[in-house]
Amino acid sequence: MAGIPFDQRDGEIWFDGKFIPWADAKVHVLTHGLHYASAVFEGERAYNGRIFKSAEHTERLHASAEVLGFEIPYSSEVINAAKEELLKRMNLVDAYLRPIAWRGSEMMGVSAQHNTIHLAIAAWEWPSYFKPEERLKGIRLDMAKYRRPDPATAPFKSKAAGLYMICTLSKHEAERKGYADALMLDWRGQVAEATGANVFFVKDGKIHTPKPDCFLNGITRRTVIDLAKARGFEVIERVIMPEELDGFEQCFLTGTAAEVTPVSEIGPYSFTVGEITKTLMLDYDALVRADPAGLKAAE
Ligand SMILES: Cc1ncc(COP(=O)(O)O)c(C=O)c1O
Numbered sequence: 001m002a003g004i005p006f007d008q009r010d011g012e013i014w015f016d017g018k019f020i021p022w023a024d025a026k027v028h029v030l031t032h033g034l035h036y037a038s039a040v041f042e043g044e045r046a047y048n049g050r051i052f053k054s055a056e057h058t059e060r061l062h063a064s065a066e067v068l069g070f071e072i073p074y075s076s077e078v079i080n081a082a083k084e085e086l087l088k089r090m091n092l093v094d095a096y097l098r099p100i101a102w103r104g105s106e107m108m109g110v111s112a113q114h115n116t117i118h119l120a121i122a123a124w125e126w127p128s129y130f131k132p133e134e135r136l137k138g139i140r141l142d143m144a145k146y147r148r149p150d151p152a153t154a155p156f157k158s159k160a161a162g163l164y165m166i167c168t169l170s171k172h173e174a175e176r177k178g179y180a181d182a183l184m185l186d187w188r189g190q191v192a193e194a195t196g197a198n199v200f201f202v203k204d205g206k207i208h209t210p211k212p213d214c215f216l217n218g219i220t221r222r223t224v225i226d227l228a229k230a231r232g233f234e235v236i237e238r239v240i241m242p243e244e245l246d247g248f249e250q251c252f253l254t255g256t257a258a259e260v261t262p263v264s265e266i267g268p269y270s271f272t273v274g275e276i277t278k279t280l281m282l283d284y285d286a287l288v289r290a291d292p293a294g295l296k297a298a299e
Contacts, residue, residue, distance in 0.1 A: 006124075011090045014082045014121040017074070019089060025120060032112045033102025037162030040064035041100040043196075043256045044083070046123075047288045049093045052256075053219050054080055058099075060159060060219070065101055067158035070117050072101045079121070086123050096126035096257065102161075129196075129257040130180050138264025138273045139253075141194065143242070144170035144182035148192040148215045156214050167195035181253075183266050186214050191240040197255030199263075200224070201248035202276045207235045208248070220254040220284075227283045233276065250274040252281075260284045 013025035033039040041064075044057045051057075058076045065072045072079075083097055104116040130139050146166035149156070154163060166184075174182040174195075183199060186192040191210050193199050198221040200209045207228050212221070225235050245251075251263040251271040260281040262273040 009124065011124075012086070014086050016118055016120070017078075019086070022122075025122070027102070027118070028105050030105050030108050031102065032104060032108065032115050033118075033161070035108065036103075036110065036112070037160065037165075038068060038070070038112060038115075039100060039102035039161040040068055040158055041098060041161060042159065044097040044099075045126075045256050045259075045288070046087055046092065046095045046097065048291070049087065050291075051083055051087070051097065052288045053223070054083055056219055057256075058083075061099055061101065064158040064160060065117070067155045068160055070101075070103060072119055073117055074119055079119070082121055083123075086121055090123050092123055092125060094125065094127070095123045097121065097123045100161075126257070129255070129259070130261055134180060135261050136273070138251075138262040138271065139180035140178075140265040141263055141267070142170075142174035142177055142179040142182040143267045144184040144195070145173065146170050146184065147189075148184050148186040150187040151214050153187075156216070159216060164196075171195045184215075185242060186210075189242070191242055191245070194253050194255075194258075197253035197258040197261070200252050200254065201240065201245075201271075202250035202252075202274060203248050205233070205276070207233050207276065208240060209235065209237055210240050211237045218255055220256055220259070223287065224254045224260060224280055224284060227280055227287065228276075231279065231283070245269040250277045252277045254284075259288075 009022050011022045012019045013022050015025045042057045042061045045052055058079045062072055087095060099121040101117060101119045103112045104118050106115045128135060146169060170182040170184060181194045183194055184192045193215045198218045200207055228235050245266055246269055253261045262277045263271055
């Protein structure tokens with residue numbers, strides 16, 4: 001389906017409680033979510049027909065909405081069942097899922113106290129976030145001009161649409177220069193994350209990653225930390241300054257879309273796709289594709 005615009009595809013979308021034809025899943029131009037970014041979303045992947053950490057993503061969706069001051073009018077049970085049913089109806093086995101909740105059209109101004117809250121869920125096939133041939137060699141990152149904001153200026157714990165404005169700007173700038181993505185510093189000048197994924201570094205057999213105190217503490221980030229610890233690797237969550245990039249041997253990104261993606265360059269700094277990165281790529285792949293029934297039987 002690559003190349004077909006997202007509003008012109010076939011299939012169905014779960015929209016405010018019902019499955020409707022994909023082409024009919026529209027919102028009015030006077031929608032608060034569009035004008036004021038009062039929208040929160042999730043990015044999830046299904047492997048072999050099973051959504052990885054589906055319940056956790058739904059919990060985060062509810063939590064993101066709460067941070068923006070609204071309540072999604074569907075329970076986690078309803079949302080989780082809708083995601084499962086959508087995959088079946090779309091005949092998808094390996095897929096990306098995009099639930100999104102937004103404030104509707106009753107009020108059109110900064111204040112939107114009485115707006116209806118909507119929820120839609122779409123799913124499509126999406127094999128790899130970065131080009132597969134680049135992914136294995138390690139992707140190249142630019143240094144972004146924009147920084148992750150101070151928590152006093154943005155609700156960073158919400159996976160909110162508005163927080164992606166600087167991500168799209170940074171990713172576009174990186175792509176213009178021939179990079180795959182960009183590394184963002186935070187408001188203090190510390191290493192933060194990429195435009196849609198968390199970042200890790202390796203030095204002397206130890207794994208280092210910034211503390212998520214002003215950016216999303218990704219579900220994949222937490223999963224990969226657990227996988228690394230299970231392998232006996234030390235994981236150090238700490239302040240990382242950009243000057244330190246010179247001393248790291250390996251670097252990789254984590255995210256639902258990015259999975260575990262090695263990084264070969266950040267601006268002037270180079271990294272190798274080393275053993276720890278490769279091990280965690282394989283461990284993550286094995287975990288997301290693990291059959292829970294099989295795991296239980298093996299216990
Ligand atoms: C800005 C940003 N950081 C980190 C992540 C990683 O989060 P997760 O692993 O939960 O997908 C994402 C992806 O959703 C993201 O968009």
